[in-house]
Amino acid sequence: MSLIIFVVISALIFFSAYIFMGAWITKWMGLKDDNTTPAFTRRDGLDFEPIGWKALLPQHFSAISAAGPIVGPILAGTLFGWGPTWLWIIFGSIFIGGIHDFTTLVASVRHSARSVAEIVKQYINQRAYKLFLIFIWLTLIYVIIAFADVTAGAFVQTASTEDATAPGPAVATSSILYLLLAAFMGLSMRSGLKSGPAKAIFLPLVLVAILAGPFMSLDLEKIFPGHGQKLWNYLLLAYCFIASITPVWLLLQPRGELGGYFLYFIMILGFAGILIGGLSGGIAINAPAFSNAPLFFGTEGVRPIFPILFITVACGACSGFHSVVSSGTTSKQLSRESDARPVAYGGMLLEGLFACLSLAAVMILVEPKGKPDVIYANGISNFLNFAFLKTVPTQTLYQFALLCFATFIFDTLDACTRLARYILMELTGWTGRRGIIWATVITLVLPVLVVSLPSATLNGKEMPLWRVFWNLFGSSNQLLAALALLAVAVWLRHIGKHYALPLFGFFFMCVMTLWSLILTGFDYYKKVSSGSVAALYSVEAGVAAILMVLAVWLAAEAFVIWKKPIEKIEPLMDTEL
Structure with a gap:
């Protein structure tokens, strides 16, 4: 198979799914624009603020995507080959992840x-x-830990290929300028500037920020030798605090729009570059479709495809984090019920297509190995080089690709902290400004403690913090997806609608994730048996055990309810909140 055929088949499958499957699920859920959405009935200018789907989609897309559909597919492609990874992205996005995102958004809007x-x-x-609130909150915390450390690493380490070099400190500077531009865009739009002119002004300024980065490098590793990455972790968590307590119009919405359009830009030009490069013979598939990974039973140092593939690729196929975004920030901004189709289902399919682009960055390598951000930047800069007909310096394109990688993570970090704050306030009943601040502080305590722990090693090599927690993040994330699908199935059963699709998704994801958590327990037992264990591995094993108990408990509670006769339950209205 050529890379062009890979791209065309992927795009056609996702487009067909949006047209036909999207129409069916819209009819299935009975979406009606006559129903006034909570964005209007509860409008407060802080969290509830209606915007059209064309503005909401890029914000939702950037929040659910971030580095997930980059890191996951690249890791899976290097571990298992691009063949099984591609199949899971296609199947998962259409039949599990898309259904998960769409139904959780509709369920939230209807409640x-x-x-x-x-x-x-x-x-x-x-x-x-x-139990569900605690589970969500823990999952969000580990999303924050994993993505903060990925970003911190990108800010201190210099990434390079044969043709280009991108110093991490330059990427850090460009990222800070990007956030400042987003805030100024939010203020400008709040003062009356329309969305179209705002994007016309600020999108080109982001390109200026990219070019300015190398001339204003912020090198914390040089200032504080040996502590640069830890300091960036702390600063990123401080940013999460600020982003969580500010109004959505100041940072979340404008940053989401900018990030979303960057995703569009990367996808359109990336696929265009693949087509041009493929036709000219400059880009081809070099990586094997399958690795030597076993199907079911792993060996020393080699993980099996089942279940590890399904927790490695979360964003890009199915992700429980999406349900928190859909029912957290997106449902509070949805203007019409019918917008759920392009925003939620369309957003998931776009993320699947984006995951295919990330996978293509692995497919062009002769030896698919290396850090995900470096593999991604190498692939994207190659694709963009052909898209621009080799008229733009490779160095600039490589720098741009790494900045995009970092900005995508910002999109998830601030949305994730805000969502965790919502969950903790819901759990404790805290309200008002004091409740907002305390919920944010407590949410960030565990990430601060974890990033402060000494590094862990594996086979004598130092393991980055994000890599230690990636499988745990994937497992907790996919378990959250399973439990969200279970909740939707219970609701649909109560209102007399078909629930087979979400129930199938629940069983599939539940089996895969519980299986992976059991493997995590066995791995920890082996480490303990072989001698000393790093504190990070003990934290990982402890949280894995807690997640397993919570998941099984929740499933048991739902099973008890499922056995009882259906009782008519009316959704709470705004006046009852």
């Missing part, structure tokens, strides 16, 4: 933009609600 956890409380019980 006054309340979270999936609130739906669990209404249709299962109070105990399951509390």
Whole structure:
């Protein structure tokens, strides 16, 4: 197969799924634009603020995507080959991830933009609600830990290929300028500047920020030798705090729009570059479709495809984090019910297509190995080089690709902290400004403690913090997806709609993730048996055990309810909140 055929088949499959599957699920859920959405009924200018789907889609897309559909597919492609990774991206996005995102958004909108956890409380019980909130909160914390460390590493380490070099400090400077531009864009739009002119002004300024980065490098490793990455971790967590307590119009919405259009830009030009490079013979598939990874039973140092593939590629196929975004920030901004199709289902399919682009960066390598950000930047800069007909310096394109990688993570970090704050406030009943601040502080305590722990090693090599927690992040994320699908299935059963699709997704994801958590336990046992164990591995094993207990408990609570006769339950209205 050529890379052109890979791209064309992927795009056609996703486009067909949006047209036909998208139309079917819209009819299935009975979306009606006559129903006023919570963005209007609860409008407050802080969290509830209606915007059209063309503005909401890039924000939602950038929040759910970030580095997930980059890191996951690249890791899976290097471990298992691009063949099984591609199949999971296609199947997962259309039949599990897309259904998950769409139904959780609709369920939230139909329940006054309340979270999936609130739906669990209404249709299962109070105990399951509390357990679900704790589960979501823990999952979000590990998303913050994993992505903050990935970004911190990109800010201190110099990435390079044969043709280009991108110093991490330059990427850090460009990223800070990007955030400042987003804030100025938010202020400008709040003062009356329309969305179109705002994008016309600020998108080119982001390109200026990229070019300015190398001339204003912020090298913390040079200032504080040996502590640069830790300091960046702390600064990124401080940014998360600020982003969580500011109004959505100041940073979340404008940064989301800028990030979303960057994703569009990368995807369109990336695929164009693949087509041009493929036709000219400059780009071809070099990596093997399958690795030597076993199907079911791993060996020393080699993980099996089942279940590890399905927790390695989360964003890009199916991700529980999306349900938190859909029922957290997106449902509070949806203007019409019918917008759920392009925003939620379309957003998931776009993310699947983006994951295919990331996978293409692995496919062009003769030996698919290396850090995900370097593999990604190498691939994207190659694709863009052909898209621009080799008229732009490779160095600039490489720098641009790494900045995009960092900005995508910012999109998830601030949205994730805000969502974790929502969850903790919901769990504790805290309200007002003091509640917002305390919920954010407590949410960030565990990430601060974890990034402060000494580094771990594996086979004598130092393991980056994000790599230690990636499987745990993937497992908790996919378990969250399974439980969200279970909650949706219970709700659909109560209102008399078909629930086979979400129930299938629940069983599939539940089996894969519990299986992977059991393997994590066995791996930890082997490390303990072989001698000393780093504190990070103990934290990983402990959290894995907690997640398993919570997941099994929640599933048991739902099973008890499922056995009972269906009772008519009316969704709470805004006046009852």
